[in-house]
Amino acid sequence: MSPAILFSFVIGYFLLLLGVAWYTSRNSDNDSFFIGNRNSNWMLVAFGMIGTSLSGVTFVSVPGGVGTGNFYYFQVVLGYLFGYAVIAFILIPLYYKMNLTSIYTYLEQRLGVNAHKAGAFFFILSRIVGATARLYLVINVLQIFILDKMHIPFEVTALVILLMILLYTFEGGVKTIIYTDTLQTTGMLVGLVVCIIVIVKTLGTDFSGAWSMMQAKGYTKVFNTDVNSPSFFMKHLLGGMFIAIAMTGLDQEMMQKNISVKTPRDSQKNIMTFTIVMMIVNLLFLVLGGVLYLYAGSKGITAAPDDLFPTLALSDAFSKSLGVIFIIALISALFPSVDGAITSLTSCFCIDILGMNKAGKAELYADPAAAEKAKRRTRLKVHFSFAFIFFIMVLIYKAVNDKLIIDFILKFAGITYGPLLGMFAFGILTKRKLNDQLIWAVCIIAPLLALGIDVLSSPEWYEKKLHMSIGLNALSESIFGGYKIGNELILINGILTFAGLWFISRKSAGTLRAVRA
Numbered sequence: 001m002s003p004a005i006l007f008s009f010v011i012g013y014f015l016l017l018l019g020v021a022w023y024t025s026r027n028s029d030n031d032s033f034f035i036g037n038r039n040s041n042w043m044l045v046a047f048g049m050i051g052t053s054l055s056g057v058t059f060v061s062v063p064g065g066v067g068t069g070n071f072y073y074f075q076v077v078l079g080y081l082f083g084y085a086v087i088a089f090i091l092i093p094l095y096y097k098m099n100l101t102s103i104y105t106y107l108e109q110r111l112g113v114n115a116h117k118a119g120a121f122f123f124i125l126s127r128i129v130g131a132t133a134r135l136y137l138v139i140n141v142l143q144i145f146i147l148d149k150m151h152i153p154f155e156v157t158a159l160v161i162l163l164m165i166l167l168y169t170f171e172g173g174v175k176t177i178i179y180t181d182t183l184q185t186t187g188m189l190v191g192l193v194v195c196i197i198v199i200v201k202t203l204g205t206d207f208s209g210a211w212s213m214m215q216a217k218g219y220t221k222v223f224n225t226d227v228n229s230p231s232f233f234m235k236h237l238l239g240g241m242f243i244a245i246a247m248t249g250l251d252q253e254m255m256q257k258n259i260s261v262k263t264p265r266d267s268q269k270n271i272m273t274f275t276i277v278m279m280i281v282n283l284l285f286l287v288l289g290g291v292l293y294l295y296a297g298s299k300g301i302t303a304a305p306d307d308l309f310p311t312l313a314l315s316d317a318f319s320k321s322l323g324v325i326f327i328i329a330l331i332s333a334l335f336p337s338v339d340g341a342i343t344s345l346t347s348c349f350c351i352d353i354l355g356m357n358k359a360g361k362a363e364l365y366a367d368p369a370a371a372e373k374a375k376r377r378t379r380l381k382v383h384f385s386f387a388f389i390f391f392i393m394v395l396i397y398k399a400v401n402d403k404l405i406i407d408f409i410l411k412f413a414g415i416t417y418g419p420l421l422g423m424f425a426f427g428i429l430t431k432r433k434l435n436d437q438l439i440w441a442v443c444i445i446a447p448l449l450a451l452g453i454d455v456l457s458s459p460e461w462y463e464k465k466l467h468m469s470i471g472l473n474a475l476s477e478s479i480f481g482g483y484k485i486g487n488e489l490i491l492i493n494g495i496l497t498f499a500g501l502w503f504i505s506r507k508s509a510g511t512l513r514a515v516r517a
Helices: 003-024 030-038 042-069 073-097 105-111 113-147 154-169 174-202 207-217 233-249 252-258 264-299 305-313 320-353 368-400 405-416 418-429 436-457 459-466 473-480 489-503 509-516
Strands: none
Touching (some): 042 264, 042 305, 073 233, 113 154, 113 305, 113 320, 174 320, 233 252, 233 418, 252 264, 264 305, 320 368, 405 436, 418 436, 436 473, 436 489, 459 473
């Protein structure tokens, strides 16, 4: 199909989003931007969160990973189930009880100002790196298969897409994103199902026959029983559980939408509904990967994992309509992960770093309306600044040009979300008081130790990414005996942070009195 026609569908889709944004952002204020005036429908939030959680990385990398990793990724998804239960029944009631706008405010009230700043910093760092990696992956697909043929430079593509996202988020924020995410999740899921049906029919079989063919190839194997493998099932289950807790329950972007719901009970229903749908959708992505590899194998087609789906969907082997469906589904997966990221980063920076909602800020203006306008000006400056940072990061990813980027995102999340996991766990599970001045030291040392352990466990992974030898293979074998750290890295990091916080803490006065009594 003509690149110009495909590009016209991208523009048409964006205009639809802009119309939804205009309608939903009328009469919006700062509370609308940050927490949707706490009036969001829990069913819309649950459905829209699917698109935010999956993103374009899932749409491209998860199917692409089936060729070498079978259905092992579903072990991580099973771990999510336990993690989301913790979020629903422990974290959600806590956030509502404390009436939080930013979840990191909890850290200040429980552990001190530096814990609050550290939590916000690690969220901002992780979200910038993760969201821009997802953004790069989708932009790169659009660039290779559409825009290069139209002689449009990559830099222009990235800039235009970010401007599109800014246009429909800068005013309404969370209030708008709840509705646009619902629309985009619908587009992504419809595209996913249609793509599976079309490819199965092209194989000349039905779903049952395709499943039997995938079983014969070994693609449907879910549980890896090799304890030394990074994808060993217990590593994936534990890793998935704590990734869910950290990357959803301790993530301002995800929880900003949850706490925009009216009541904690509705928010809990949102999380558990989201969990069930999330598991089904991830299984469908793995099935898609299986049928893609079956078709590619039957035609002798080879492609890099992240390029397999777009290579086949936009080839002449299928009807032209599949290319349109793929493009719409891909951008439907792209926008929810990026618009929510920029909005949540803006909220986090304004509230946690600048202290916009703290008492005393509004009193700088005699007129409440003037205070509201000043907040809006600040919020817009921060919002546009993060968009610029996203643009620079995408250009950096383009220069690096790494493939199968989901591995990198999970690895980086294990490093940056570990301190958040450790701090929240310490605050909830203990009553000890911290030396506030040493919190930063713990939150920096613990991730560095976790990174060092991971490098020593899997030096070949880092050698491949860095394109250089680091000479630790023999030492790794002597210490770990072939054991490779997988997604449990985030748990190791959280434990190191928790231990460091315990070391710099003391019993609270209330605890000491209870002991003496």
